[in-house]
Amino acid sequence: MERKRVLMQGNEACVEGAIAAGMRFYAGYPITPSTEIAELCALRLPQVGGRFIQMEDELASMAAVLGASATGVKAMTATSGPGFSLKQENIGYGCMAEIPCVIVDVQRSGPSTGLPTSPSQGDYMQARWGTHGDHPVIALSPSSVLETYKLIVRAFNLSEKYRTPVIFLMDEIVGHMREGVELPDPNDLIINKRHISYHDGANKQCYYVPEGKYVPAMKPFGQGERYNITGLAHDVSGFPTNDPAVAEALYTRLMEKIDRNLDDIIRTEQVFMDDADTAVVCFGGTARAAMSAVLQAREAGMKVGMFRPITVWPFPEKQLRERLPGLKRILTVEHNYGQMVLEVRRVAEGKVPVDFLGRLDGTVISPDDILGALRRTEV
Amino acid sequence: MPSDLIHKFMRIDHLPHIWCAGCGNGIIMRDVAVALQELIDDPDCRVSREKTVIVSGIGCSSRAAGYMDFNSIHTTHGRAIAFATGIKFARPDLEVIVLTGDGDCSAIGGNHLIHAARRNIGLTVIAFNNDIYGMTGGQYSPTTPTGDVATTAPYGNIDRPFDIAQLAAGAGASFTARGSAYHARETIELIKQGILHRGFSLVDVYSACPTYYGRKNHKGGAVEMLTWQRDNMVPASRYYAMSEEKRRDKILVGILTHNDFPEYTQQYAQLLERAREGK
């Protein structure tokens, strides 16, 4: 079948991709620059039998999403910086109670109300460490409209597979950008369903995980299996515990279910990296200017490549480390004061010098800015 | 071995509960169990155990969810009603019952209470109202009377208190009622009516915290606090037979508001029809 080419905004692609992934519940609160996601969900979800609710605040939106997901519905919310901060406590609850859901953060310039309509990537660290306590995180970041569509499907798939909230880290550039796209046939998409099989359904061991596995498989609420969910440290039966050994086993499993599956979770885009002596490391909307700069640098005879984490958390440590032997320098470009660069420097371990180009004024980083930085750091 | 009721509807492996001697919460939790038992045992009633979800927040009251042998979810502080809204809206066929406290539902979660009431979504909220933050050791709550002392009001509380039932009624709740730990029989009946009510219902049940509230405010122990409820709170049948003057010093145990407003998930079902027809 011939696919139709359509002009679509990143925020729209986010909604259409989420619906294709099976999202049927959205709870949100209006905030620039993510509001189109709520508006389109309000229009589109009823057409596919889904449910949209505008909650009284950001905290309630996150809570409603978790409540809905506990009944087995794929659920999503979207917000921007200030709202992302407000959602954090319940995101941690989702990590602890292992309730799948997707949280879209269309980043804008902060802190506080900041520059509400201006692009930024200042929530990179908040996506990792926003909620309190040690917790697992998966965060994905798209850099085009088409990728937004495909990647939000993957966000739902990972969320269901690992039973954990997934952060979909967009930015104002991608959210508000319009591109002509040819969407994939929804029938060609791989869609994960929630795994609900490997225990006997008794009312005792809802968080039971067999040897060698990391993810529990209880049925959703209302499907005949009575169990307890809590944000307190709990045993396999879902009840609170103060037993240090039981608590440690839980916390370790929560971290290991991500750490032991990095190859499955992590995706990167690497362009011209095979012969590159310089890598531009960037993510999300910033990668568009970076790609343009890399192409221009190549034309000028510079051996520059682009290394783009698509999975931004966990950071693609192994993938970047594999590239270190060929590199003489790394330029990390981010729309912030320097956040991912801390990860890049940690991985580079002083073996490769790491420079940083950032921006805080709410304007877009241009290819020329990046090209200039590449020339300045040229040895 | 406890009674058949407790055995059947509570997780006895996790009992006796953590509440202090004389805490009213145990009485109210039993009221909820009896109300549910009577509804579940009634073949003409829609309520079933497998389709009942109990949601709670954080605080002494909110430990109740884990003790009750239903689908149960013990959420974050103040957010029980918001989680419950997600559950009910995703699965309108479920009976969603929120067990919360005065701090949980009228301080940190006050916004969710008033907006769930405004939407008239079919939740049943039972507030275990003990006038104090018990779990953290006796700080004043939005229902602590003016002048009382608490660990954070050592010179006396200068805040004016909320009346939770009136607050919900003011926000448009279609069913509001007040019960008490002493008036267990009446409270069971009010909880049953709240569950059967199609829209949002709130039952504000006066609990008793002898440990942190009664003792510090010279209101005695559990017996004295329940005696106060007996002498100052009056069931509707007697309340309305009293002269207005006599009523003035008494607190009604019974229904405050009962309206037949459209229920939110039923409204949404109609919205889905309109969307399907492309209107």
Add this chain to the structure above:
Amino acid sequence: MAGKKKLVLDPSWCKGCGICVAFCPKQALELAEEKVRLKPDGQCVLCGQCELRCPDYAIWLEDLEE
């Protein structure tokens, strides 16, 4: 015989709050070493007031088996 009840106590669940003792209409209950018990001469009329207000589910009425 259907409908016949008996009073049952489980002192191990009793926290000794005294609510049942205070509100027993026949004053048939007492605390001994902070646990509830029926007075030796207590005249329980099986009204169930104690069960209704026991916060700890330590006292209740049960169907009498034949």
